[in-house]
Amino acid sequence: MSKISLHEDNDLILLLQRGDQGAIALILEKYGDALYGSIYNMVRSEVIAKDLMQDACVKIWKNGASYDASKGRLFTWLLRVVRNTALDKIRTDKFKREQRSESIEQTVYNHVSYSEEMQINDVGLQQVIGRLDEKYRAVIDLIYLQGYTQKETTDKLNIPLGTVKSRVKIAIRELRLLLKDSNFPIFIATIFLNLIS
Amino acid sequence: MIMDTQKYIASGILENYVLGLVSEGERQEVMSYAQQYPEIQQELTAIENVLGLYTQAQARPMPKDLDAQILKHIEQLSSTTPPSKQPLPTASREDDTLKPTTPKDSKDGSDGWLKGLLGLLAFLSLGAAAFFYQQTDELKEDLTQKNQQLLNQQLACDNTKKELENQLSILRNHAFRSILLEGTDKAPGVFAAIYYNEADNMTYFDVRNMPKPTADKQYQLWAIVDGAPVDMGVFNLPIDSVDFVEVPYIANAQAFAVTLEIKGGNPTPNLEELYVYGDT
Numbered sequence: 436m437s438k439i440s441l442h443e444d445n446d447l448i449l450l451l452q453r454g455d456q457g458a459i460a461l462i463l464e465k466y467g468d469a470l471y472g473s474i475y476n477m478v479r480s481e482v483i484a485k486d487l488m489q490d491a492c493v494k495i496w497k498n499g500a501s502y503d504a505s506k507g508r509l510f511t512w513l514l515r516v517v518r519n520t521a522l523d524k525i526r527t528d529k530f531k532r533e534q535r536s537e538s539i540e541q542t543v544y545n546h547v548s549y550s551e552e553m554q555i556n557d558v559g560l561q562q563v564i565g566r567l568d569e570k571y572r573a574v575i576d577l578i579y580l581q582g583y584t585q586k587e588t589t590d591k592l593n594i595p596l597g598t599v600k601s602r603v604k605i606a607i608r609e610l611r612l613l614l615k616d617s618n619f620p621i622f623i624a625t626i627f628l629n630l631i632s
Numbered sequence: 633m634i635m636d637t638q639k640y641i642a643s644g645i646l647e648n649y650v651l652g653l654v655s656e657g658e659r660q661e662v663m664s665y666a667q668q669y670p671e672i673q674q675e676l677t678a679i680e681n682v683l684g685l686y687t688q689a690q691a692r693p694m695p696k697d698l699d700a701q702i703l704k705h706i707e708q709l710s711s712t713t714p715p716s717k718q719p720l721p722t723a724s725r726e727d728d729t730l731k732p733t734t735p736k737d738s739k740d741g742s743d744g745w746l747k748g749l750l751g752l753l754a755f756l757s758l759g760a761a762a763f764f765y766q767q768t769d770e771l772k773e774d775l776t777q778k779n780q781q782l783l784n785q786q787l788a789c790d791n792t793k794k795e796l797e798n799q800l801s802i803l804r805n806h807a808f809r810s811i812l813l814e815g816t817d818k819a820p821g822v823f824a825a826i827y828y829n830e831a832d833n834m835t836y837f838d839v840r841n842m843p844k845p846t847a848d849k850q851y852q853l854w855a856i857v858d859g860a861p862v863d864m865g866v867f868n869l870p871i872d873s874v875d876f877v878e879v880p881y882i883a884n885a886q887a888f889a890v891t892l893e894i895k896g897g898n899p900t901p902n903l904e905e906l907y908v909y910g911d912t
Binding site for chain 1: 644647648650651652653677678679680681682683684685686687688689690691692693694695698699701702703705706707709710
């Protein structure tokens with residue numbers, strides 16, 4: 436994430452909209468780990484995640500002209516393309532649900548297992564997010580990070596859909612408050628502003 | 633009806649929309665409201681941003697060489713299929729508009745080299761076609777130009793031929809009298825000629841070797857009838873043809889003369905500037 440200030444998104448967007456391959460190189464450099472992480476969290480397989488990451492990058496490259504900066508941040512758009520690519524994959528019959536059949540405890544709370552590989556900024560951000568109540572984190576992690584359907588989520592957590600929905604609402608509001616109130620070091624704050632703006 | 637957007641935002645439907653937990657009807661509703669009300673769009677953006685941050689916190693280093701592999705793959709694709717300008721639908725999670733369209737492309741790396749080669753061949757063929765097309769085009773243009781030049785030369789030759797034939801017909805015609813106008817002291821060695829046809833009332837003038845006058849002057853031709861000069865008009869030099877110049881017929885001319893006058897000519901000749909003169 437320290438790479439974020441290396442390239443302004445504006446230049447990147449211009450390249451992307453022109454269909455320039457250089458845009459993908461910059462995207463991978465700047466957002467690659469975050470995008471890859473979002474795919475990996477859904478498929479839990481490095482082999483499949485690599486394939487999907489490549490598919491998603493081709494889509495990003497081919498459809499870059501359709502990105503509209505007035506409709507939201509570039510990263511949000513990239514994430515949407517990447518997540519949809521992964522969701523399409525895990526919703527296919529061929530994709531074995533068993534491939535990600537680990538227990539919730541393993542899948543939801545093992546992020547720290549690779550935290551030593553991550554840069555300090557992500558760890559700082561994680562600590563803030565870690566302050567979110569576990570029952571709220573669980574819904575966000577299952578639905579957003581791992582791409583669980585409504586039914587899978589209610590089955591997994593053994594709670595009714597209405598409860599899932601209200602927890603989602605609270606989870607996101609809590610997150611917004613935490614991220615707003617947290618005493619990030621200056622560099623985190625800078626990144627945060629960069630992301631939110 | 634004015635909508636209470638704050639109440640709508642507070643309901644939590646936007647959070648559930650972003651996470652795909654809404655019905656199709658609700659989804660349409662949110663999309664429509666987001667377009668109508670900027671504060672709802674802002675809220676959606678804020679939710680997406682927070683989830684973006686959340687995702688960023690779960691970043692995972694890409695496997696070694698994955699970026700290089702992806703860039704190589706796109707490099708290969710770019711020679712065959714450039715990015716489309718088709719807009720990608722903005723999709724929420726439950727949207728199925730973003731189906732993977734080319735999953736085979738990436739799964740099958742083994743024929744990547746073949747695609748690359750085919751792409752290269754296609755590229756080279758196109759390049760060659762474009763090159764030869766342009767060459768043909770240039771040759772065609774060149775040929776058209778040359779044809780036009782030839783045609784112009786042909787027309788000029790035809791014209792000259794006609795003029796020469798005309799001159800010949802005048803010279804051979806006994807009805808024309810040839811009157812040589814000789815240079816005066818003012819212009820020794822200069823000659824001009826008049827072909828005078830009293831039977832058909834025609835007169836031609838041949839400038840021969842008269843020198844070109846200055847820009848403010850023009851030669852004026854006179855006929856002398858009963859001792860008085862009669863204006864036959866001014867002419868420019870050089871005459872842009874080899875032809876004799878047809879001039880007005882003046883009956884009973886006893887002599888012809890050319891004087892140098894101011895541009896446009898004079899009613900009476902300036903004898904000081906008499907250049908050539910010849911009696912009939």
